[in-house]
Amino acid sequence: MSRDVIAFDLGGTNVRCGLVSEDGKILVRAKHAVGKKPKPEDAAAQMAEMAKKLLKEANKRHDEVACAGIGSPGPLNSQTGIIVETPNLGWKNVPLAKLVQDGIGIPTYLENDANSACWGEYMRGAGKGTQTMFILTLGTGVGGGLILGGKLWKGIDDIAGHLGHIVVDPDGPKQVFDNPGSLEALCSATALIRDAKAAAKEHPKSKLAKLAEDEVNGQTVAECAEAGDKVALDLFERLGRHLGIACASFANVLNPEAGVIGGGLAASWKLFAPAMQKEMKRRALGPAGARLKLHQAKLGDDAGMTGVAGLALLRLDGKL
Amino acid sequence: MSRDVIAFDLGGTNVRCGLVSEDGKILVRAKHAVGKKPKPEDAAAQMAEMAKKLLKEANKRHDEVACAGIGSPGPLNSQTGIIVETPNLGWKNVPLAKLVQDGIGIPTYLENDANSACWGEYMRGAGKGTQTMFILTLGTGVGGGLILGGKLWKGIDDIAGHLGHIVVDPDGPKQVFDNPGSLEALCSATALIRDAKAAAKEHPKSKLAKLAEDEVNGQTVAECAEAGDKVALDLFERLGRHLGIACASFANVLNPEAGVIGGGLAASWKLFAPAMQKEMKRRALGPAGARLKLHQAKLGDDAGMTGVAGLALLRLDGKL
Numbered sequence: 001m002s003r004d005v006i007a008f009d010l011g012g013t014n015v016r017c018g019l020v021s022e023d024g025k026i027l028v029r030a031k032h033a034v035g036k037k038p039k040p041e042d043a044a045a046q047m048a049e050m051a052k053k054l055l056k057e058a059n060k061r062h063d064e065v066a067c068a069g070i071g072s073p074g075p076l077n078s079q080t081g082i083i084v085e086t087p088n089l090g091w092k093n094v095p096l097a098k099l100v101q102d103g104i105g106i107p108t109y110l111e112n113d114a115n116s117a118c119w120g121e122y123m124r125g126a127g128k129g130t131q132t133m134f135i136l137t138l139g140t141g142v143g144g145g146l147i148l149g150g151k152l153w154k155g156i157d158d159i160a161g162h163l164g165h166i167v168v169d170p171d172g173p174k175q176v177f178d179n180p181g182s183l184e185a186l187c188s189a190t191a192l193i194r195d196a197k198a199a200a201k202e203h204p205k206s207k208l209a210k211l212a213e214d215e216v217n218g219q220t221v222a223e224c225a226e227a228g229d230k231v232a233l234d235l236f237e238r239l240g241r242h243l244g245i246a247c248a249s250f251a252n253v254l255n256p257e258a259g260v261i262g263g264g265l266a267a268s269w270k271l272f273a274p275a276m277q278k279e280m281k282r283r284a285l286g287p288a289g290a291r292l293k294l295h296q297a298k299l300g301d302d303a304g305m306t307g308v309a310g311l312a313l314l315r316l317d318g319k320l
Numbered sequence: 321m322s323r324d325v326i327a328f329d330l331g332g333t334n335v336r337c338g339l340v341s342e343d344g345k346i347l348v349r350a351k352h353a354v355g356k357k358p359k360p361e362d363a364a365a366q367m368a369e370m371a372k373k374l375l376k377e378a379n380k381r382h383d384e385v386a387c388a389g390i391g392s393p394g395p396l397n398s399q400t401g402i403i404v405e406t407p408n409l410g411w412k413n414v415p416l417a418k419l420v421q422d423g424i425g426i427p428t429y430l431e432n433d434a435n436s437a438c439w440g441e442y443m444r445g446a447g448k449g450t451q452t453m454f455i456l457t458l459g460t461g462v463g464g465g466l467i468l469g470g471k472l473w474k475g476i477d478d479i480a481g482h483l484g485h486i487v488v489d490p491d492g493p494k495q496v497f498d499n500p501g502s503l504e505a506l507c508s509a510t511a512l513i514r515d516a517k518a519a520a521k522e523h524p525k526s527k528l529a530k531l532a533e534d535e536v537n538g539q540t541v542a543e544c545a546e547a548g549d550k551v552a553l554d555l556f557e558r559l560g561r562h563l564g565i566a567c568a569s570f571a572n573v574l575n576p577e578a579g580v581i582g583g584g585l586a587a588s589w590k591l592f593a594p595a596m597q598k599e600m601k602r603r604a605l606g607p608a609g610a611r612l613k614l615h616q617a618k619l620g621d622d623a624g625m626t627g628v629a630g631l632a633l634l635r636l637d638g639k640l
Contacts, residue, residue: 075607132476146573148468155575156452159608165572167565167603170489179568179603245487248499249569252485253466255475283487283499287395288479 004058005309006051006068006104009113009301010034010096012088015047016301019054019065020309024123026302028057037090040099048103055104068108069312070096071116071304078158081110109315111308115152115161117297118145120307121260126295130257134250135297136163136243137263141175142184148254152311152320164188168245186242189218189265192235196221199231206231222268233271240272244279251284251292262297269296324378325629326371326388326424329433329621330354330416332408335363336621337370339378339385340629344443346622348377357410360419368423375424388428389632390416391436391624398478401430429635431628435472435481437617438465440627441580446615450577454570455617456483456563457583461496462504468574472631472640484508488565506562509538509585512555516541519551526551542588553591560592564599571604571612582617589616 002021009016012034019028030050034043051068058065075084081097101108118127118135127133131150137143144163146153153160164184172181175190185191196216200209207229211220224232247259261269261276273294281289299306314320322341329336332354339348350370354363371388378385395404401417421428438447438455447453451470457463464483466473473480484504492501495510505511516536520529527549531540544552567579581589581596593614601609619626634640 144573148473153468153574155608156577157575157607157611159605159611160573160575162572162605162608165603165605166569168487168490170565171491177605182603245490249486250573252482253464253480253570253573254473255477255480257476283485283502285479285482285485285497287477288475288482291477291479 002063003066003313004063005312006054006065006106007305007309007312008047008068008070008100009116009304009308010070010072012073015043015050016305017047017050017054018305018309019058020305021063022313024120024306024310026305027061028054030054034089040091040094040096043089044096044099044103047100051100051104065106067106067312067316068100068104069116069308069315070100070108070110071113071308072096072110074112075159076110076112078109078111078154081108083110107316109312111311112145112161113304114143115145115154116305116308116311117143117262117303118147118161118260118307119152119311120299120303120305121262121297122147122307123310124306125298125303126260127258132254132256133258133260134163134254134256135260135262136183136187136246137297138187138189138261138265139263140188140190142188143263146254163246163250166246166249168242183242183246187239187265189263192218192221192239192265195235195238196232199235203231208232218265218268222271225268225271236268236271237275239265240275241279243272244276245283247276247280247292247294248283248289251280251288255288256292259292259294260297261294262303266297322383323386323633324383325632326374326385326426327625327629327632328367328388328390328420329436329624329628330390330392332393335367335370336625337367337374338625338629339374339383340625341383342633344440344626344630346625347381348374350374354409360411360414360416363409364416364419364423367420371420371424385426387426387632387636388420388424389436389628389635390420390428390430391433391628392416392430394432395479396430396432398429398431398474401428403430427636429632431631432465432481433624434463435465435474436625436628436631437463437582437623438467438481438580438627439472439631440619440623440625441582441617442467442627443630444626445618445623446580447578452574452576453578453580454483454574454576455580455582456503456507456566457617458507458509458581458585459583460508460510462508463583466574483566483570486566486569488562503562503566507559507585509583512538512541512559512585515555515558516552519555523551528552538585538588542591545588545591556588556591557595559585560595561599563592564596565603567596567600567612567614568603568609571600571608575608576612579612579614580617581614582623586617
């Protein structure tokens, strides 16, 4: 009999929910829009409703459902199950794990979304078979997660693994807080769009410059690059170089086996990976650089649900 | 009855040796010059001679000597006890642990010198009482060590903890290998001397410019700064800022409790620490920056012997 888990992946637009087997297979899925700035109680009630349908499915399969896990953007406290703040949802100090647990009646755990995705790729994705790896998710920001010797590394205050906040170029631009030239400020989709708009102005004859202001996004810039636009190609090459600098730092400090690049921009892997690999190898100590394999993430949007299910079981078993 | 350890600290000029108690106290000391490019067999025989005298001392104290530990510059393989290369001694692929063990007849383990110093400061120095800390030793290069959750983190290939090779400013100068702007290339004594010579040329009226070329070293530059020379003060301020950038990256990625700054330049703590603290706090995520306390190393040259003794006992007990 499989020990299943109800897994939630809470985003700014949708909450996705899945019945996940102990080995990380998503057996049944559900998805629901979260309203704009929903009340936490309403969102939790909606999540409990989704879960109840999946509990019925599990019942049909004669599966036990051991617990639930919620992957959420942070900052959050995974020990207390409280979301400290999610700007996208407008929440502050929301005890989401408890609210959902009260609705579904099984132990419910909260985890950071990037840590969840990291654990998912480790269990079943591009990091499978390794013991020490990291993930970088290139989206609005750059999320990160770190697994050391088979364990999710959370640090002293549950705040480790913010790999997007490593400094790559101290004289670079800043994004959200006063840490100029962080990986996030250079390699997020937000950063790519900022740089693409600036490059379009500088190169009015480029394909890039033909996009309307509001059409500039990760996908359209990639399309320009794929069509051979030098300006767009250079943007991805620079993004790869910056990623490679960060990956070399991780190699020299942590000597991991794998680095997994996920998030929306990872779809443009071919455009940035060569520069990333080259810069990482150049700057990493020989054996550390030879060991570190950089991979495109495999699980896409499923990484979060897969991972948070695995982490919830570890929490239930007192192993995390 | 104390389980003592024979600890060696192998440097380019001297080999230091101590009888160290289980809790890291150095009970008896010895020191011997290593000749210029000595034969490994001769150096090992000399080390065994030193050890035998300390074994007699232990005998007088009725102490058991459980094992020996050698802290050495690398690269080296701590599992096989082989020094891969030490440019200072001119050695390649030397099975030093075995050579010394054959001479003294007790289990002998080899560890990286920076990891040894890190473990020493963790056991009895500035990192005492923490579970997660790092060390940076500012000398000819910048050495590093990393303790995560009470365990020395060595990575997959025994090559983790090279914190001196984190990238701080990718457009910066390079030192030994092709990793421009690494912490080592910016914050080692070698880097300080390079920058001081350049600054002296630029500012011929500075106190710094009055030093003869061969007088420029960490200590004399510090003396200029302490005497109020603005040019020298700026050099230390910049060194502090670069250290702070690296420490912020460690805070955001690893969320440690303590960072310990050792090595020769740490004597100039007051000259660089304010800028280091300020830059770290600026760039670290709030709770990670608030948690990370940066300290001057406490054990000086004893850190290596203290630490390698502790690590050797862990090796003997199968705990490392």
